[in-house]
Amino acid sequence: MSYYPPRIAMTRVIQTGNIIMARNTIIGVFAKSPIKPLEKHIQIVVKCSKQLIPFFDACFANDWSEAAKIRRKLSKLEQDADTLKRQLRLELPGGLFMPVDRADLLELLTQQDKIANKAKDIAGRILGRKLEIPTSLQAEFSTYLMRCLDATEKAAEAINELEDLLETGFRGREVVLVEKMINQLDAIEDDTDGLQIILRKNLLTIEKDLNPVDVMFLYQIIDWVGDLADLAERVGARLEILLARK
Numbered sequence: 001m002s003y004y005p006p007r008i009a010m011t012r013v014i015q016t017g018n019i020i021m022a023r024n025t026i027i028g029v030f031a032k033s034p035i036k037p038l039e040k041h042i043q044i045v046v047k048c049s050k051q052l053i054p055f056f057d058a059c060f061a062n063d064w065s066e067a068a069k070i071r072r073k074l075s076k077l078e079q080d081a082d083t084l085k086r087q088l089r090l091e092l093p094g095g096l097f098m099p100v101d102r103a104d105l106l107e108l109l110t111q112q113d114k115i116a117n118k119a120k121d122i123a124g125r126i127l128g129r130k131l132e133i134p135t136s137l138q139a140e141f142s143t144y145l146m147r148c149l150d151a152t153e154k155a156a157e158a159i160n161e162l163e164d165l166l167e168t169g170f171r172g173r174e175v176v177l178v179e180k181m182i183n184q185l186d187a188i189e190d191d192t193d194g195l196q197i198i199l200r201k202n203l204l205t206i207e208k209d210l211n212p213v214d215v216m217f218l219y220q221i222i223d224w225v226g227d228l229a230d231l232a233e234r235v236g237a238r239l240e241i242l243l244a245r246k
Contacts, residue, residue, distance in 0.1 A: 034105055035162045037088045041081055042112045042156045042235075048077035049119040049152050049228060052145060055126075060138050064130055071123040078116040085113050100166075100242060108238045112159070115152055115231045122224050131217055134210065137202060141222075144195040147188065148225050151232035154185045158239055165243075175243060185236040192229040196222060 051074035058066040088109060092102055125131065133141050158181040161174065168174045199222055207215045 034088060034092050035166060037084060038105065038109060038112075039160050039162065041084045041088065041109065042159045044077055044081045044084065045112050045116045046152050046156045048074055048081060048116040050149055051077065052119055052122060052149070052225075055123050056133070056142065056145060059126060059131075060133065062132070064127070067123075067127055071127050074123050075120055078120045081113055081116045085109055104238065104242045108159075108235065108242070111231060111234045111238055112155075115155075115228060115235075118224060118227050118231060122221060125217065125221065125224070129214075129217060131214060131221065133218070133221075134203075134206060136206060137199065140195070140199055140202065144192065144199055144222075145225055147195055148192050148229040148232075151185060151188045151192065151229035154181060154188055155232040155235040157181055158185065158236055162239075170243060178239065178243065182236040182240050185233055189229045189233040192226055196226045 051070055055067055055070040055074065058064070058070060089106065092105065158178055161178050161181070164174050165178060200219065203215070203218060203222070210218075
């Protein structure tokens with residue numbers, strides 16, 4: 001059995017303790033991966049924005065009570081996304097062991113959160129004024145809305161690949177897959193631009209028969225719905241920047 005003088009023995013204990021503490025610190029940094037909360041956040045964001053589908057269905061039917069109910073659900077999801085955003089900002093490590101740049105993740109998080117905020121704004125404006133989408137525009141408005149929501153879903157698909165990107169060191173087939181998703185997202189956003197032009201043009205042809213103030217807000221709503229796709233594309237753009245830095 002080895003014998004160490006008390007002073008040497010104490011030194012060895014302290015050194016061993018320091019090694020264990022350092023090891024635990026490193027493990028703690030790596031264990032708190034920001035990717036899972038980021039993925040969870042965009043899942044909530046997409047769920048929030050998709051509430052606009054039943055919301056507008058209720059509006060088309062002039063069922064404002066049901067629309068208000070759905071809007072409350074949408075607002076709760078937006079609040080959940082906000083809570084997770086704040087939590088992630090506070091807990092996101094800032095040390096040397098971050099697998100990706102902290103600023104890039106924060107910017108990605110910000111763009112994701114703006115989608116939920118915009119969905120809440122849309123529902124609030126429509127419900128606040130009980131703004132009716134003209135019957136002749138409802139079918140194409142629904143098509144436009146669905147395509148904008150396709151963009152948010154495609155953005156979420158790309159974000160959900162982040163964990164695999166980390167595991168592969170941002171190399172190989174996984175990068176190609178994500179780049180393909182980003183290109184698809186860009187194509188969807190282009191589609192929404194075309195649909196918006198048609199919708200605005202058709203609104204122009206009937207606006208003389210509508211309340212002028214309502215017309216102003218209808219154009220705004222068309223723009224805001226388009227913002228859902230624009231913001232989703234920005235998520236893809238931030239992800240593309242993250243890939244480029246690896």
